[in-house]
Every structure is written in structure tokens, then in C-alpha cells.
Amino acid sequence: MAHFIKGELTALGAEIELRELGKQEGTNVDLPPIVLGRYGNDPKKRNILVYGHYDVQPALVEDGWDTEPFQLVEKDGKLVGRGSTDDKGPVMGWINSIQAHQKAGIEFPVNLVMCFEGMEEYGSDGLDDLIRAEKDKFFKGVDATCICDNYWLGTSHPVLTYGIRGCSYYSVTVSGPSADLHSGIFGGMVSEPLIDLTHILSKLVSPQGKILIPGIMDMVVPLTPEEEKLYDDIKYSMDDLYAATGSKTNLFDTEKESLMARWRYPTLSLHGVEGAFSAPGAKTVIPAKVSGKFSIRTVPNITPRELDECVSKYVNTVWKELGSKNKMEIKLMHDGMWWLSSPDHWNFEAAKKATKAVWKVDPDFTREGGSIPVTLTFEEELKKNVLLLPMGRGDDGAHSINEKLDLINYINGVKTLSAYLHYAAVQPMAGA
Numbered sequence: 001m002a003h004f005i006k007g008e009l010t011a012l013g014a015e016i017e018l019r020e021l022g023k024q025e026g027t028n029v030d031l032p033p034i035v036l037g038r039y040g041n042d043p044k045k046r047n048i049l050v051y052g053h054y055d056v057q058p059a060l061v062e063d064g065w066d067t068e069p070f071q072l073v074e075k076d077g078k079l080v081g082r083g084s085t086d087d088k089g090p091v092m093g094w095i096n097s098i099q100a101h102q103k104a105g106i107e108f109p110v111n112l113v114m115c116f117e118g119m120e121e122y123g124s125d126g127l128d129d130l131i132r133a134e135k136d137k138f139f140k141g142v143d144a145t146c147i148c149d150n151y152w153l154g155t156s157h158p159v160l161t162y163g164i165r166g167c168s169y170y171s172v173t174v175s176g177p178s179a180d181l182h183s184g185i186f187g188g189m190v191s192e193p194l195i196d197l198t199h200i201l202s203k204l205v206s207p208q209g210k211i212l213i214p215g216i217m218d219m220v221v222p223l224t225p226e227e228e229k230l231y232d233d234i235k236y237s238m239d240d241l242y243a244a245t246g247s248k249t250n251l252f253d254t255e256k257e258s259l260m261a262r263w264r265y266p267t268l269s270l271h272g273v274e275g276a277f278s279a280p281g282a283k284t285v286i287p288a289k290v291s292g293k294f295s296i297r298t299v300p301n302i303t304p305r306e307l308d309e310c311v312s313k314y315v316n317t318v319w320k321e322l323g324s325k326n327k328m329e330i331k332l333m334h335d336g337m338w339w340l341s342s343p344d345h346w347n348f349e350a351a352k353k354a355t356k357a358v359w360k361v362d363p364d365f366t367r368e369g370g371s372i373p374v375t376l377t378f379e380e381e382l383k384k385n386v387l388l389l390p391m392g393r394g395d396d397g398a399h400s401i402n403e404k405l406d407l408i409n410y411i412n413g414v415k416t417l418s419a420y421l422h423y424a425a426v427q428p429m430a431g432a
Contacts, residue, residue, distance in 0.1 A: 074407065093391060197291075350423035
């Protein structure tokens, strides 16, 4: 993908470099290179930095896909395939914007600075260090940043995003016997790691979504009446939630409660168990070692360090109370801070005008439940405003089976990205 992007952009006249980052920590595996590029070097034009990622979540047909996940299929007005909306479609959108200007004979309005990475789905390993090292070199002179790596809130109304939650991802590993055991021979005679792990996981969060780890909710910024009013006019209904999930398994009965749970409160999700039997059929094995994976989405003012202290202390307390003879390890796999900005900035005003020009409606200003760790790094290191300008809809199924991007969103998305660059080129810089 890195070489594909380089080839596409080089053919359009962009200056492209594949920046190698070394080895992934603890392995001998090369990190995928970061694509750094520039299209245009006119000192009279503004420099707009755009970010995206070319890596995707894993996908197998047997997960439940209707099509081969790594073969893009156009079906019923939708582009179906892994990465269509997260984030290969939007990355291609920036390339399409350059192509469209060239074919139409229209001068490109800004100097486009590009940063496309290949480790976003695993915590953006190596990217923060690169940004810090290059802030006064490659990224010098950037006037604003635009990230196209999130989604509309629902399915019918465009949005601009000014806040995202952070994410801390953990593993809990329980190990006992030196090898897997036969349950008919050893069941009832040894302490089973999977039983211990299941006990720990059940103590992290309630079926109603309540985090059971003490201290986490105490760090959350209290809700003010002014903030609560912001939810009243957002165009979102419970039907949007039903459409996005394909079910009515909602924890809350109102739009406001649901959006607050997604945006301003932390959540804890269980993701899976590594090492346990998961294939079809019956296998009477006692696994010798199992690891449970869970993540916590964080919000203001939860810091990763304080969160780690809470999680580690609690899990070790639960383990001690269990009294098992097995061994347990709790480990932070990766983390990313939350980000909260203000939409009262010329960068957001340019995106608002672009959205109105293409979609004929004013966008809603929203926060987001997902995590894009690099957002905060760009803002802190470059000292410039960061905007999240989504292309896809809330029902696109990113990270899930049958991920899609509606064709109209792709086409109008390219138009919106292009229009944004034109408005950003001339927007008064008050509030910069």
C-alpha cells in the first residue's frame, strides 16, 4: 500500500518519500514506512497538512463477509471491502482531488502536505517520534491539519468533529500447566487458566456497560448545563443507532444518553481471548495459557498514567482475592490520549462552507467515540488547529464485516475535500 500510494502521487507530480521507522518494538519486524509527500511549493499559498492511514483491521471471509474482504466490490451503490471507509477510501479521496484539478485544468489552491501511515490500527507506532523530529523540518510552515478518518454520526447528515476519545488497550494473561491438558484426565484436578481469566474479565464491566474499576469515573470532567445543551439540536435518532448496529440492543433509550455514552464518558469493551479453542466442533482441551484483551476509551481528564494505576491495582486485587495457583500478568499494549478542540477556528469554518456547498446543509459539530491518537500529537507539536472531516456514514461498519462506503459519500466526499482546500486557501485566519 505504501508503494502504491507513492506510485499514484508521484505520477501526479508530487514529491514523495517513504520514511522507514525501524523495527517494531520487541520484534525483528520492520515497521511499515510512512508516506511523506508534498504537492506544490508556492510560498504564496497556505500549507495544509492531510493525514490518513493505509493499514486496516484483519478480515477473513469466514468472519461473516458476503464478499472477499480484500477485493473491492461495487454493490447496490456501495463500495464494499476492508478499508473502504477506514481509511483507504479517504486516502484515495485526497489523490482523486489532485487528479480532478489536473483533469479540469484548475490550479490547486494550496500546498498539500501529506502524511499517510501504516500502523494506525495498532497505535501508530513510530509516528509520534517522527512528528516530533520533523516538526521544524518536513512539517515546518503547516498552517492547519485535516484528518479524514472518522464518520458521520448517523446516515443522512454530514458532520465536523472537534473531539475524540483516547484508547488504552490491555491484555490479561493467565498461565498454569506447562502444556494443554485433557479435561477428562485433569479436569477438576488443576486450576484452569481460562476459568480464572473469565472470572477476571467478568469483574471489569457490567452487562449494562458500567465500568467496575474504582477511580476511573472520578477522573471524568463533570457535565455542565452548557455542555448538555449542545446535544439538543444534533440530528440523530435512535433509528440511526438501530441502522448502524442492525439491532435494538441499545443500553439507553434516548439519543442524548446514547451520545453522551459515546462521546463524553469512558467505556470498557472486551475484545477476545487468545489461546483458547475457538474453531468449529468440540475439543475437550484445558488451555495452558490464555490472554484476554480489553480496551478503555478515555475522555477528559483521564490520563494514561493514572488509568494504568487504577487498572493494574484493581486487576491485581481481583486476582489476589481469587486465590489461584496459576500466574497472572496485566499488560498495557498501547495507549492514546483523548483530544478536544474548539470548532471556532478558520479551519473549521472552511470545512463548514465546503460541506454546505456540496451537501446543501450545515454540518453538525460533533465529538467522536473512536480514537485517532495522532490528532493530539499534531496539534501539540505543530501548534496548529486540527480538523476531522469525515467522508463515510455511521453505518459503514468499520472494523466489522461487510465494511462499506456509499458511492455517493465517496464522490461527494472528494468534492468536499476539494472544496475545503479552496475555502481554506482564502479563509481569514482570525482565531489561528
